[in-house]
Amino acid sequence: MTTDHQALVATLDLATKVRLLTGATSFTLHGEDSIGLAPMAFSDGPTGVRGLKFTGGEAVALFPNATLLASAWSEDTAREVGEMLAEEAERQQIHVVLGPTINLHRSPLGGRLFEAYSEDPLLTGRLAAAYVQGLQGKGIGACLKHLVANESETLRNYMNSVVSEEALREVYLLPFEIAVDDAQPWSIMAAYNDINGAAATEHDHVNNEVVKGEWGWDGLLMSDWFATKTSAPAALGGLDLVMPGPDGPWGEALVADVESGAVPESVIDEHVCRLLLLAERVGALGGPDAHRSWPSDSVAPDAPSRQAQLRRLATDGMVVLRNEGDVLPLTGAGTVALIGRHAVETVCMGGGSAQVNPPYQVSIAEGLGAAIGDRLTVVDGVEVRERPLPASRSAIRDPETGTPGMRVEHLDADGQVMLSEHVDSADVTTGWDHALPRPTEQLRLRAELVDGGHVRLGGLGTGRWQVSLDGVDLGSADLASSGADPGEGMFKPPHWTADVDAAPGSLVEAVLTILRSDPRPGPDGKLSTLSHVLASGMGVKSLVAGPVPPPSADVIAGAVEAARGAEVAVVVVGLTPEQETEGTDKTTLALPGEQDAMVAAVAAVAGRTVVVVNAATPVLMPWADEVEAILVVGLPGQEGGHAVADALLGAREPAGRLVTSWPAADGAAPAWEVEPTDLQLDYTDGTFVGYRGFHAGRADAPAYWLGAGNGYGSWEYESAELVAASAEAGGAGADSAPTVAVTVRNSSDRDSRELVQVYFQPTESDQPVRLVGWATVAVAAGASASVDVTAEGRLWRRWDTEAGGWGTPLSGGELLIARGLGDIRATLPLA
Structure with a gap:
């Protein structure tokens, strides 16, 4: 990069600089013409690039979920996915895709595991690096999320993850470290939770000392949406950007913090410089002639x-x-x-x-x-x-246009219709997607039933529902989220339904009054931005219309x-x-x-x-x-x-x-x-996450191990030998890690693909087994093939908590060549 970002920042006054550090809308950033900065657009990922609307946006490609893609154990696949997502982003003029999600599958109960790759830090890190390379190779920014120890969803906005420094370094930060070292992602997202008593959005140790300091990462650290809890502590704790906007805890409060001396202005300048570097990387800095041109011949999502x-x-x-x-x-x-x-x-x-x-x-x-x-x-x-499910697109039609979907009207406090629009689905959001002259106080959802019969009608989402069929009142209900987590209003909405008989073409009308309240403290006793979100009535509202089971x-x-x-x-x-x-x-x-x-x-x-x-x-x-x-x-x-x-x-x-x-x-x-x-x-399992803990006897053997799977071949392992190893059998660097040569034979009558996995079992009893490498090989029916697996040197490192640094690398032990740890095919001792 050649632009002098510090010189550009020096031309801005304090209020303008601070303004740039909070989003302009839910998914966009402010521009600044005086320095050639264009507004940037972010979009959720990683299952697709949704665009700027939470619901009801344009049609976009829906990818297989992250665990399914990861199950190919292929960096080439991850890189291809990144390239495809970049094309999806370009079509919608999106600068940054908010992915990949690289938290680990610590507990199988985690609700968001489907969005993350695996329980193993090496597999996760390598796939993430390839994904980032594919995405950023086409000029679209990636965003690693969520930093860090965000492996569950329950009370995620308030809970404190207590993790040893050893586990943090060797396990939970490792996927981020691998992706930073190998792919240089342009942004990272700080999580909702606290880590060892400090909020992720203001965690000086993780954000400043480790990620920006030790790793030398030069990208932009943004908050998860509504995650920022403070002004000065977050600004000093390494956070560069608060999302979403236009409101948040910074703004005038952060200006006051600088003017009072609580936050040095140089800290603000550094945050803005990182923002400008991101803008330059994605083609949003340097004036109109320097801004990226978006392709006009993008691949359609249904091409x-x-x-x-x-x-x-x-x-x-x-x-x-x-x-x-x-x-x-x-x-x-x-x-x-x-x-x-x-x-x-x-x-x-x-x-x-x-x-x-x-x-x-x-x-x-x-x-x-x-x-x-x-x-x-x-x-x-x-x-x-x-x-109940929201009505399927094929089950309802707009009574004004006759097209699949429903008619949605946004009404103000006087009952005036501010917006009447067709929505393809049965979902609509409040307080998120629409820029209206006045707040929406009521939604009127109207749809005709394509089919009749014994049907279930009603609504999903917080608020006061009144539902009728062909003008006949079916009932009403005041619905509120049951818990303190604001995610419930969006992702676990309350519902009310009635079962009735209806003829084809019947008109369903649901009037939803938004119930607003005063902000209330969360379970941590604090009144935060999230408290205001909860009180605003924001959330997804859906029409229910379908057959009774x-x-x-x-x-x-x-x-x-x-x-x-x-x-x-x-x-x-x-x-x-x-x-x-x-x-x-x-x-x-x-x-x-x-x-x-x-x-x-x-x-x-x-x-x-x-x-x-x-x-x-x-x-x-x-x-x-x-x-x-x-x-x-x-x-x-x-x-x-x-x-x-x-x-x-x-x-x-x-x-x-x-x-x-x-x-x-x-x-x-x-x-x-x-x-x-x-x-x-x-995090009582320490470094014994997943298969590591199973192998150490910390739980009964699993039904199926990491790496299990058969395909349509059958496999014999004919030989396995150590072909390269350092004196320390791994050492601390990738260039000194051992390489194993394995010959496999496909004994089936079908061509197939095998995944050869290599695990390292240290001699020390306090050290878990860990995946250190893998390779795939396609083998014709009845044929043999050889594959080399080079182990990852980072897995021989050991964190010395007392010394506060990486200690003497592990040595000795043995390598396990396996089809998952439930099917070990060979063992190779290390000197």
């Missing part, structure tokens, strides 16, 4: 080339956990009974800020039906949700009948955005509803049973030994149904491997609790 990419990426990460008798792939010409709510309403993305508005979503029923035609019988499954017993009886009459039964089960979402954690790994009973009933009568798991994170499978095959398909994105069909039929091998160990029972994990006690969550 054939994009469809093919998304379909391939989804299949590549799918994991075969069981395949007795080589039931998969389904290569015969027999009949198939496809059973389950997730088959007909496939969950293609998780909940929260990762949600996007895709051009379409292909269900498994649609994808498999397109592939095998009339050989397929489809049967709906048991109910899987506690909360039938009794589970009737549904299971229908599934059994269909399974008995088919050659193969494919049962699709899974989780929903009620469990896999931002803003809330799970309480169990059990499948919701009566899905386990449905699988057991089908398996008892079917000749062959294949279970497809439509979930991104671990679930319990008490019926696993009763079925012939299990295929984990994650949240597969807009091409999900086609991708699952490709995997089931063998059109493309599902050669993925698990990125998180799956416990055998609730509570059977090295770390389980996600709910803080007195707002404190102790």
Whole structure:
């Protein structure tokens, strides 16, 4: 970069500089013509680039979720995804994509795990670095999130993560460090939580001493949305940018802090310099001639080339956990009974800020039906949700235009309509997406029912609901979030419904009065920006309109009948955005509803049973030994149904491997609790996160280990030898780490891909086993191939808490060559 940022900053007065350090709107920053700074636009990621509207924005590509992409264990895949997201960002004129999410899968109950890569810091860090390289290689900024120790959602805005410095350095900061060293991300997002008593947005040790100091990182540190709690402490603690805007804790308060001497103006100048460096990197600095030009020929989200990419990426990460008798792939010409709510309403993305508005979503029923035609019988499954779904786009139409979706009117305090708009979905947000002359006091949602019958009508979201059908009042309710977390209003909305009979074309009208209140302290006793957010009535509001679910017993009886009459039964089960979402954690790994009973009933009568798991994170499978095959398909994105069909039929091998160990029972994990006690969550597992703790006996063996998966091949490990190693067998640097040569043979009659994993087991009893390297290799049926795996030197480092630095590297021990730690194929001692 050649621009003298300090000289530009010197031309600005204090108020202007401070103004630049808080967002202009929910997802944009201020520009400043006097220094050639254009406004910058941010967008949520990483499942897609949603754009500047939280709901109801333009159609954008919906990618497979992060754990599914990570299950390919491929840096090339992560880099390709980054490049694709950059193209999505360019089409929408977005400068920075808020991703990747690189917190770890510490507890399997974490609600946001679907958005993060894995339980392992090395795998997470390398995939993140490749993603950043792909995104920034096309001039779009990446944003690593969330710094740091943000592995759960319960009371995330108030809780304190208590983590040893050893675990912080060796585990939770490591993915950030790898991505910073290997890819130089242009921005990082500070988390909601506190770490060891200090808020992430003002954590001097992490932000200034480690990330900006030791690592020498020169990027911009922004807050998570509404996470900033203070003025001077945050400014001094390394935070560069408060989001969102235009309001927040800085502004006049930060100007006053500088004028009083509480914050040196040089600190403000440094923050602005980092902002200008980001602007220069993304093409928003230097005047109009220097600003980036956006392409006019971007790939559409539903273009054939994009469809093919998304379909391939989804299949590549799918994991075969069981395949007795080589039931998969389904290569015969027999009949198939496809059973389950997730088959007909496939969950293609998780909940929260990762949600996007895709051009379409292909269900498994649609994808498999397109592939095998009339050989397929489809049967709906048991109910899987506690909360009703918003009306599907196909179930409602705008009464004014007749197009799918609904009519939304924003009314002010006098009942005047400020905005009347068509919304493609059944969702609308308040206090987020619209710039209106006056606050919205009421929303009027109107839609005609495409189909009639026995239907469930109502509303989702906080406020006072009044619902009518063809002018006849159905009832009303005042709905409020049950907890203190502001995420509940957005991601876990309360609901009210009524079951009625309705004719096709009936008009549903829901009038929602926004209930505002005085700000109230949070559970930490403090009155924060979040308190004002809660009081404002901000949130997602949705119209409910859909058929009333039938009794589970009737549904299971229908599934059994269909399974008995088919050659193969494919049962699709899974989780929903009620469990896999931002803003809330799970309480169990059990499948919701009566899905386990449905699988057991089908398996008892079917000749062959294949279970497809439509979930991104671990679930319990008490019926696993009763079925012939299990295929984990994650949240597969807009091409999900086609991708699952490709995997089931063998059109493309599902050669993925698990990125998180799956416990055998609730509570059977090295770390389980996600709910803080007195707002404190102790990271008692230390450096023994996930598979490390399982291997050390800190919990019963998992049902499936990190790295488990079979694909459609079968593998023999013919040899493994150490071909390069330093005297210290790893040392502290990557250039001194050992390399292992492994020869594998594909003993199946199908071409396949193998993942060779290398783990290091130190001799010291207080040191956990850890993944140090991996490589994939494609091998023809019956053939052998050799692959070299070079270990990562950072995994031999050991933090010396007493000395406050990296101590003597680990030495000795042994390398484990494995298909996951439940299937170790060779052991190599290190001197």
